[in-house]
Amino acid sequence: NAGVTQTPKFQVLKTGQSMTLQCAQDMNHEYMSWYRQDPGMGLRLIHYSVGAGITDQGEVPNGYNVSRSTTEDFPLRLLSAAPSQTSVYFCASTRDRSGTEAFFGQGTRLTVV
Amino acid sequence: GENVEQHPSTLSVQEGDSAVIKCTYSDSASNYFPWYKQELGKRPQLIIDIRSNVGEKKDQRIAVTLNKTAKHFSLHITETQPEDSAVYFCAASIKDGTASKLTFGTGTRLQVTL
Numbered sequence: 001n002a003g004v005t006q007t008p009k010f011q012v013l014k015t016g017q018s019m020t021l022q023c024a025q026d027m028n029h030e031y032m033s034w035y036r037q038d039p040g041m042g043l044r045l046i047h048y049s050v051g052a053g054i055t056d057q058g059e060v061p062n063g064y065n066v067s068r069s070t071t072e073d074f075p076l077r078l079l080s081a082a083p084s085q086t087s088v089y090f091c092a093s094t095r096d097r098s099g100t101e102a103f104f105g106q107g108t109r110l111t112v113v
Numbered sequence: 114g115e116n117v118e119q120h121p122s123t124l125s126v127q128e129g130d131s132a133v134i135k136c137t138y139s140d141s142a143s144n145y146f147p148w149y150k151q152e153l154g155k156r157p158q159l160i161i162d163i164r165s166n167v168g169e170k171k172d173q174r175i176a177v178t179l180n181k182t183a184k185h186f187s188l189h190i191t192e193t194q195p196e197d198s199a200v201y202f203c204a205a206s207i208k209d210g211t212a213s214k215l216t217f218g219t220g221t222r223l224q225v226t227l
């Protein structure tokens with residue numbers, strides 16, 4: 001099993017551009033989520049999904065969209081990138097919606113100039 | 114929503130000494146408390162967790178204690194080694210609607226010196 005796979009690992013965007021961060025898991029996990037990690041602020045929840053077709057907002061959802069068409073994939077879309085979205089993004093999955101034993105992807109370092 | 118505070122932000126210990134990292138949470142309904150270790154440039158990895166019906170859990174050199182009354186939990190690392198150097202995050206999980214959500218502390222950078 002590959003676990004949780006994120007692509008790309010690094011990305012530079014210009015302000016106003018859009019892009020999609022990809023996340024896939026092969027563990028048949030029900031619950032997937034996206035976090036951003038900024039210096040001194042820990043990990044903050046952006047969006048999460050408890051199953052295909054079901055998504056909900058986390059702590060910092062503005063400027064991001066998600067969808068969950070399959071159990072395996074949970075892409076994160078930046079609609080119009082802003083410098084404030086410069087961050088490291090982590091996707092995570094857990095077996096069920098209890099949120100226990102989360103597995104993280106390797107992260108995407110995004111810079112918006 | 115839940116708020117998790119973590120202290121200290123940096124911690125330096127000599128190899129072989131013990132390290133203790135402390136976290137407090139605000140919502141008494143939180144019921145799951147994991148600890149993650151993140152090495153430089155790597156992903157966070159779960160090292161130990163505890164549920165609200167347990168007061169202490171140990172796994173070799175790592176232990177976690179939970180005081181529900183005071184709403185705080187701590188990570189204890191004994192006989193520290195250089196490979197323990199990393200950033201450690203605590204988190205608290207609370208059920209919100211259809212699922213539980215993790216709220217993370219701001220992290221502790223542990224440096225183990227020779």
